[in-house]
Amino acid sequence: MKLTLHIWRQLSPKHPGSFERYELEEVSPDLSLLEALDQLNERVISTGERPVSFEHDCREGICGSCGFLVNGQAHGPKTATSVCQLYLREFNNGDELRLEPWRATSFPLIQDLMVDRSTLDRLVAAGGYCSTGTGQAPDGNALPVGRAQASSAFSTATCIGCGACIASCRNASASLFVAAKLAHLGQLPQGQPERTQRARAMQERMHQEGFGSCSSHLECEAVCPQEISADWISWMHRESTR
Numbered sequence: 500m501k502l503t504l505h506i507w508r509q510l511s512p513k514h515p516g517s518f519e520r521y522e523l524e525e526v527s528p529d530l531s532l533l534e535a536l537d538q539l540n541e542r543v544i545s546t547g548e549r550p551v552s553f554e555h556d557c558r559e560g561i562c563g564s565c566g567f568l569v570n571g572q573a574h575g576p577k578t579a580t581s582v583c584q585l586y587l588r589e590f591n592n593g594d595e596l597r598l599e600p601w602r603a604t605s606f607p608l609i610q611d612l613m614v615d616r617s618t619l620d621r622l623v624a625a626g627g628y629c630s631t632g633t634g635q636a637p638d639g640n641a642l643p644v645g646r647a648q649a650s651s652a653f654s655t656a657t658c659i660g661c662g663a664c665i666a667s668c669r670n671a672s673a674s675l676f677v678a679a680k681l682a683h684l685g686q687l688p689q690g691q692p693e694r695t696q697r698a699r700a701m702q703e704r705m706h707q708e709g710f711g712s713c714s715s716h717l718e719c720e721a722v723c724p725q726e727i728s729a730d731w732i733s734w735m736h737r738e739s740t741r
Contacts, residue, residue: 500525505519574663671711
């Protein structure tokens, strides 16, 4: 199949950026979009040009490092999918794709399609953990957790921290990310001692980092590759007033 890629190229935040056009011909529809970029970079490098910079690691939708806008939509048109799991067969022969980085003040550009997502690390460091001293690891059956409770906690623990929810929100809100981290620990026995303190600390840090408030448009839920429900945002707001 044939595709035309319009890729955002920018050497650094201090340099101006623009879209550059690249033609992909006779590419297999079974390639992922990242694999197609790999092939493009091999061609670009062979001509002595700078390759397209994009972040990636596991390429299995687990690490959350990959992520950019495809035709203005985070991770592309397929739901419950990170960009490394987006295959060319999702597009039609002859389609034109615009690839650009996350557009959010909290994610400063590094180069081309790569952005700095260290703000998410700082949010977690503000309270997304259990600091209560427990001594040695307890027996696995010492704290019974019901099946429904465990399943609910796991549904929020699946957040991979890709940042798509923030890049898709008109206010660049980190509400869904923070809510997922809080709900993961807040539903388990181990997370109870610091539950309220954790909620207040992470929400306060969210505002300090310059994230906006929830826009209530639910775009975060729509683009989340793990399909984490935006209902947890309401749960998060209740947590800080417990």
